[in-house]
Amino acid sequence: MSLWFPRLAAERSLRANPVDAPFALTLFDRNSERIHDLCPHAESFGLQRGMSLVHARSFCPGLLTRPANPEADQQFLRLLARWATRYCPWVGLDGRDGLYLDITGSAHLLGGEEPLLEDMRARLARAGLSARLGLAGTPGTAWALSHFAEGIAGPGENLARITPLPLAALRLPDQTCTSLERLGIVTVCDLYNLPRATVARRYEPDVLRRLDQALGSLPEQISPLKDTPSFAVRLTLPDPIGLLDDVMAGARRLIEHLCAELDAAQKGACMLRLTFRRVDQESQAVELKLARPMRDAERILALFERGAASVDAGYGIDMMRLEATRTEDLGMRQLSPASGWERNGWEKGGVEKDGIDDLITQLGNRVGLENILRFQPVDSHIPERSFRLVPAAYSNPVSSWPHQRPRPIRLFPPEPIDISGSAGFEPPSRFRWRGRSLTTVEAEGPERITPAWWENDDNWGTGLRDYWRVGTGQGQRLWLFHTPQNPRWFVQGEFG
Structure with a gap:
């Protein structure tokens, strides 16, 4: 199955902040603001993707716009891929606005292929998403149906369903389609009827490869989306607690378990959230942003103490949950003590560096990590331009500056x-x-x-x-x- 979201970016933005007016997302491209995506109401005024914003406003003066966020769109598409696993376990991404689903052996669970498509279409419509679905025996034909002729191609119907479609249905580049159309080859049927040797001599191998993939002559695999590892632990308490010492004891157990998981995955936590659920079902959360990726339980526990002291336990806390909401790769490190370390002062230097990172973390969670700055050198002989201020949490200190002559403090x-x-x-x-x-x-x-x-x-x-x-x-x-x-x-x- 091919699942295509033709207005993914615009509908994601409208889900968060609905508007009752012509709406479009803009992106800076080719030295001007251009339409990145838009709603059907805006399309009714003649607006199109790629049109400059100035040109679009001449057609529709009441157009409402917001900046596009391609990264958020991709995160949303990944959430949709995770949702699609309710229909089958094998889901992969198709570009920036589509999904591939291998529903082999799972369609009967919803009564067949037609009921499965209707159920999926209805659920997406309730979520405010317009989607086009194509189902066939090959990914190529399914993609062609979802983009050009929504429906189902039964066994042996691939050729009959795609031959009336334009050449773009074969996922060929625009330049190749234009070159073929100049010769009068407009549809897939026209290409299929040409001698294969002629096509192979004059065009790239992708032309015949895409045709064979759509018809099933060449296999095409779907790459399933890998699950993002989740680092979270939970502690359910038999009796509610409220004293700070008890809360910190529970937090210690959670942090030790989480750090063990991070260490096994060679990850370090950059942002942590500790959630407390009270007996009245109210929840409070304490967030901790770290200046460096970390998986040291003792240091993390000390940094959580101030936030845990501010939690209102009410009639008692019966559940605690700790989650690493953002992680980064953190390689293995040597932990066994060695006399050479102490002689060379390496161990002491590491402790001092950790202390600075902890101080930046403590201050940053009060005033914001981006507001704690440090100086870094810039390659310029002009004194005023020989340095810059950068956030200390997202940069490394420079031990020596490139200037040979002394500079004033x-x-x-x-x-x-x-x-x-x-x-x-x-x-x-x-x-x-x-x-x-x-x-x-x-x-x-x-x-x-x-x-x-x-x-x-x-x-x-x-x-x-x-x-x-x-x-x-x-x-x-x-x-x-x-x-x-x-x-x-x-x-x-x-x-x-």
Whole structure:
């Protein structure tokens, strides 16, 4: 069976947020916003997929749009594939908007092929999904029926059902179909009646291969969708609990079992959800986002303590469930202690790194992991562009920076300084900055930095700069630069 969802993206979005108006999803493509998918109401105005949004609004000024989300569409299609296993155990994906089902030996469970199709069509309609179904002895013919002539092809009827259909029913590329149509070969029947040797000489092998697959002369296997591993454990309590110590004891048992499953699969948890069900059937959940993939039970338990303390137990908790909602691959690691580790300080370094990750996790669950930032170097000789801020949870620290010369700890926009008289090309002996009179005690430089000529940067409009590291008698160590083209002095940073 071939199951095709012609409006999968639009109907998924409308299921979440229904609207009573012409509706379309847009996607940025070829330097403009274009229609990605749309509802039947929008199609009645003459709109089509691939049409630019500006052009579409000229046909339908009241068009409502939302950005398309192809990743969410694929997740939804996978959910539909899981739902389809109620009809058969063998379900595979067909591109980005379809499914293949091998219902061999399972159609009689619903009274036959016709009742099975009617049941599936009715359930999808109640869910707000329009679907086209094709059933045949081969995947190729089933696909052709679902896309061009919905129905069932009985045993020995494959050829009779697909010969009136256009060449696109054979899943051939558009370029190949266009080339054949220019020669007057429009339908599958026209192609079937041609001498095979002629077709084989003039066209790619896929033309005859797709035809043979549709007719059953060549086998075609359906690749079943692999089940996504689920990491979840549950603890049902004979008597309700409410004290924090009891809750943490139950959480410890769950975390230890979950970490054992993660370790066996060489996975690490990135996001965890601990759900508490009370005796009044109300549930509360505590979510934990981790800065790094983790499967260390003791560390995870300590991170859950704050969230568990905020749970209202009510008349008691009778069930606890822990689930790793997001995981990543995490390879095996050496756990046996070795004297060499302690001598080289590796074990201590690992503990310190884990402590930093735990701190980022604790702070991130309060203010958001994306709000805890760290500096990372960027390949640029311009001081202002030689670093960037990235979320600490999703990046690794850099132990050494590529710059050979020291850079100030604090960097700020250039601030002019006041000089009495002419200072020349060397730092002034006395100058005034931020309302303070400073005296130069030592100076090291210059370091000449030229602007990036290929970038239009107004901050470097004065041209090249000569940087100096200046120590003052008042205890400040500043980063000064001089602009030779327009002789002036500025402060741009301060050393520790």
